[in-house]
Amino acid sequence: MFESAELGHKTDKESYAAAVPALRAALLDAQFELLDLKNFAVVVLINGMDGAGKGETVNLLNEWMDPRHIQTWAFDSPTEEEAERPFMYRFWRALPPKGRIGVLFNNWYTDPITDAVLHKRKKARLEQRLAEIRRFEAMLVREGVLLVKFWFHLSKPGQKARLKELEKDPRTRWRVTERDWRFYEDYDRYRDVASHALRQTSTGDAPWQIVDGSDPRFRALFVGRSLLQILRRRLELAHHPWTPRQVAPPLATAMDTLDLLGSLKLRQEMKRKQYEDELERYQGRLALLTREAAFRKRSLVVVFEGSDAAGKGGAIRRVTAALDARQYRIVPVAAPSEEERAQPYLWRFWRHLPRQGKVVLFDRSWYGRVLVERVEGYCSEADWMRAYAEINDFEDQLVGAGAVVVKFWLAIGKDEQLVRFKEREAEPHKRFKITEEDWRNREKWEDYAHAVCDMVDRTSTEIAPWNLVEAENKYYARIKVLRTLCERLEAALGK
Amino acid sequence: MFESAELGHKTDKESYAAAVPALRAALLDAQFELLDLKNFAVVVLINGMDGAGKGETVNLLNEWMDPRHIQTWAFDSPTEEEAERPFMYRFWRALPPKGRIGVLFNNWYTDPITDAVLHKRKKARLEQRLAEIRRFEAMLVREGVLLVKFWFHLSKPGQKARLKELEKDPRTRWRVTERDWRFYEDYDRYRDVASHALRQTSTGDAPWQIVDGSDPRFRALFVGRSLLQILRRRLELAHHPWTPRQVAPPLATAMDTLDLLGSLKLRQEMKRKQYEDELERYQGRLALLTREAAFRKRSLVVVFEGSDAAGKGGAIRRVTAALDARQYRIVPVAAPSEEERAQPYLWRFWRHLPRQGKVVLFDRSWYGRVLVERVEGYCSEADWMRAYAEINDFEDQLVGAGAVVVKFWLAIGKDEQLVRFKEREAEPHKRFKITEEDWRNREKWEDYAHAVCDMVDRTSTEIAPWNLVEAENKYYARIKVLRTLCERLEAALGK
Incomplete structure (x- = not known):
């Protein structure tokens, strides 16, 4: 808030x-x-x-x-x-x-x-x-x-x-x-x-x-x-009498250039050697935590959001490497299917909620409503404005049922993104990762940044806070993700 | 309900x-x-x-x-x-x-x-x-x-x-x-x-x-x-894409001719002698109750609604006769003033709420929203449909602050109303009581009856129930009003 x-x-x-x-x-x-x-x-x-x-x-x-x-x-x-x-x-x-x-x-x-x-x-x-x-x-x-x-x-x-x-x-x-x-x-x-x-x-x-x-x-x-x-x-x-009496939802306006993302130091230091040490350490801790008896009465819901090419996939793989394959599921979220479009927008996420003792990792999530849908105009302003409260209610229910909800925003700068896009295009096995759409999204960089700040302000709650991850150094980002997960789980399991 | x-x-x-x-x-x-x-x-x-x-x-x-x-x-x-x-x-x-x-x-x-x-x-x-x-x-x-x-x-x-x-x-x-x-x-x-x-x-x-x-x-x-x-x-x-996405509020439909008002026996027996005895008795009881020490920590809000010529004024006078003049106020409710129209519809009633130890009698009330405003189309269907819950909330707040809320609907039949209208027109000192509007309202008798039934079903609550008063015999009606007030006060004051 x-x-x-x-x-x-x-x-x-x-x-x-x-x-x-x-x-x-x-x-x-x-x-x-x-x-x-x-x-x-x-x-x-x-x-x-x-x-x-x-x-x-x-x-x-x-x-x-x-x-x-x-x-x-x-x-x-x-x-x-x-x-x-x-x-x-x-x-x-x-x-x-x-x-x-x-x-x-x-x-x-x-x-x-x-x-x-x-x-x-x-x-x-x-x-x-x-x-x-x-x-x-x-x-x-x-x-x-x-x-x-x-x-x-x-x-x-x-x-x-x-x-x-x-x-x-x-x-x-x-x-x-x-x-x-x-x-x-x-x-x-x-x-x-x-x-x-x-x-x-x-x-x-x-x-x-x-x-x-x-x-x-x-x-x-x-x-x-x-x-x-x-x-x-x-x-x-x-002045338009035919307009429904819906009040125009006011916006938190960015009044200067100082914003949440802009104030992050995106490139943090971490050398390969330190990374490998810490990776082993935190993966080990996470592996133990998710195998604890106490975890069998809880579940873990992890949300990964971030700019294109911010390293969500790489971070997710470093997390799942620590988990038992029977225990977790990755849910990649793309445009909704026809079946999903025939339902309220949260419906497609409800179906993937984990049982006790399980982990679900969402690669993009319900926050699409207040990010891509807002920026691209896929839903009306009234729709995404009410979504903040609806999402908070939804996460309230998750937490109420024993889930630990951890949300990550992986942040990189516009220049760094360009470097990564070009690298991907140059490498044949990564070329599929870059599409026309990615280039188009880049043009709306400022709009997305504004939407992210609003999202964090309006949905970072006591029970499910946002974690902003400085992600220009991938080593640093992955370790921060793993460490955050361990700390949240330890707190939840009373360690 | x-x-x-x-x-x-x-x-x-x-x-x-x-x-x-x-x-x-x-x-x-x-x-x-x-x-x-x-x-x-x-x-x-x-x-x-x-x-x-x-x-x-x-x-x-x-x-x-x-x-x-x-x-x-x-x-x-x-x-x-x-x-x-x-x-x-x-x-x-x-x-x-x-x-x-x-x-x-x-x-x-x-x-x-x-x-x-x-x-x-x-x-x-x-x-x-x-x-x-x-x-x-x-x-x-x-x-x-x-x-x-x-x-x-x-x-x-x-x-x-x-x-x-x-x-x-x-x-x-x-x-x-x-x-x-x-x-x-x-x-x-x-x-x-x-x-x-x-x-x-x-x-x-x-x-x-x-x-x-x-x-x-x-x-x-x-x-x-x-x-x-x-x-x-x-x-x-x-089928109208320009229509706001407001859902049409469904209606409780009258499916047959059996309804709340229709099932009342409107003409009850009461002779003058009995009336005079009971009037004295209940006025005495009411006078004592409103002078109780315990009443100084409570207040009384009485709502009188009913068809035109049902005898609201007469009933109100029989109530006030039992009260100390410094203690009560009658609020006659007509069409809202310009000042009142510039405010939410409940505003004009809020200003008349009694202090502790006081009595306010509303001669017509906030229920106008779901009666005349509904029937005459002075507000939209969405507006009067939401009013039921808003009125319940409002009365909740009244009761929460110690008020005893008593609501009367004085019921007469269409024929009886005609008789009374004609009597009034024949008597010079009562002629002012009958206007063009009263005759127009008569034409919408069925609509009003339907609105009254919906109102009772949707706003008769545990804390502030409706009292339907058979009012073709005025003696009977007045005594029932007085008796109900005494009983509600006695219950509230723990008598």
Whole structure:
């Protein structure tokens, strides 16, 4: 959930100053178009960590747009009068009418999340409240409300640095309370609860936008631009009365060139000698782990995704070399067959789920929905937007049934890919591996990169996180895959 | 949920024999059109009580349609192989491809409901499984599956009669096991759990159809006709590629002239003297109850709905006469104002929710969405179909916050209404009460009656049941309203 938001995005003064005037003008335009049209209301939810710039950003939005048509609500503890009514009462009363923008700070998410962190309430209680929120928001969306949800995030070191800095300066020291440090100490728990809550409520119709809150200029531009983009798309839809009332799913927008894949050091060091040693070691460990008695009550589902020629096949062979041939199956995933196209898109993966004690390795997977199908337009935007939550549900069920789910993205750069394509073409026995399609996919490199970042942000979960593998050095990549598998299995088997 | 299904519908031999040939032909036609089109799959869920005719009806469907294109699955306990995979594994594998009909018996509802009844598992566990089912079904619907859900119901006396009859005959005695009687003893619990589960999963896109299972001919025709109607509507949509992929919400169809309102004895006896005695008595009781210390931690929300001239106003005045004027408010509900139209339809009711210790009486209510707005076409079918679940959620929140929710439908016949209209027109001080609109509404009497029955079936819940009030004798109606209020309050305050 927070992968991209922990990269430390920054915007310098000059870029910021250059960008703001046009953004303000465009936001104002959109705001007045909304007001003229009176066709839908906009509800902006502002949530997230303390110190990640929630208040500042809201002030800025009010400054940038016409504050007469923005209603900002900051909810504190309920008043006596509010406490005597249903929990949602005060939020209902704060909904903006059609044509207006309502900014709701500390809204219906605050209490369930804080409760779960501080009072360590039962998980079932949190689940129930999140399910209620999903239904409530689905109703709002169907009633035509455009729901824009921002979560302001700070990494743990970022949070610590912020508190230390405030304490250092006598003028700001008072702002740091004991409660702040207590929250910092609970950071990991808070992050887990938040990540879970966001995942459960990030639907196709109302997905969360995660804001990297560390740099004031970056977060201001990010929120302003995201809001503008989402608002503009909906305004365009509203001009076409024949369009179904499906809300245009907002997108996490790449605001600068810093992204998850770009920030990886793709070429890592590993010499042949070290590789051979470690290969033997990890294959041995994996062989033992999958033959453990405890594994007979579990199963292993491994997903391999990556650019063309990133080395998925080679990595898979190094894994299977450690396994008993009766124990594993490789499922190569290509375009769906006619039989498969007559079913929901997840159906063709359900049929290959392993029994206990077994391993299934997917060479490409259900993530095709949010990668190739998204980029090539094989399904509608609404379809792939809802797929993130559906895939999370699917993996939830797998894990609930005892499967260990390990997901790898093998990453290489565009130049390295070109080198590998040419090598393959030069070698007769590898030439079959390169097709016209591979060359065509290369042309959409940026689109794929963007789709991969969204995928990791939206489907890397506590129970089935993504593992990004720097794969320009094949030795390094294969060892990282094997080591990750061993570590995940050891954790799962209680080693 | 089960109100209409407990009326004891019956179809005689002749009507049945006359109806079947055309129904079979139409079902076959629809089936082959579906097969040609290959545009969507049909999943029919068969659930409900033992002995309510599930098996017989499925056999009949197979007989009536071409069984080569129907796949029937009866799930028993999972096999060893299935048990090692996620709970949904075997159901996923049973999904029919596009163009086909799959009939799934004992499906993903069976285990959660049975578990909750027999093992008295924690409520939170049931809630969680129902939430998962909702999400799973939402995904199927968005993937284009037409989901038709039948619940076969038997009333408690019906269930008992059936068991007794089987036991009487030596040839069928073996069919009654101890488990059957144990289930019968748990009938009330089973009914509650089922009602709750159906309510939680009856969505606008995939609502439940409740089948009165007591008469074999009636239930066969009911299921056949419902399936035909739902299938036909979806087939029509499928021919219009520009239509949004919203599934046409199926309707509970009135199959005969026996309905909830029609089965009431509208004119009940009550003489003036008795009325005056009981009025005094119940007003006194109500006055005391609302002045109890315990009531200061609760609130009372009363909904009055009914035909025009059914006597809502008169009944409300008899209630308020017992209350402290500072304690209650009457909210008359007419067409929404401009301010209200700029908000989700429930918004205008949220603002009137009572504090603790207070009473709000709604003279017409949020049920307008599924009554006048449905009948007059002020909102789309998809909108009012989803409203049932949204209203249930809303009332859940009210009750969760301590409100006692009491809902009345005041019922009079069409002839009685005419008499009252004419009386009102004749009396100068009452003439303002009759408008053109009232006369227009009369013309849609049948549509309104149908909408009322659907409303009661879909929103009469364990926590906020509907009370049907026979209102042709005003004395009787007012006393029944007062008595019901007293009883509900006494139960809520633990008297």
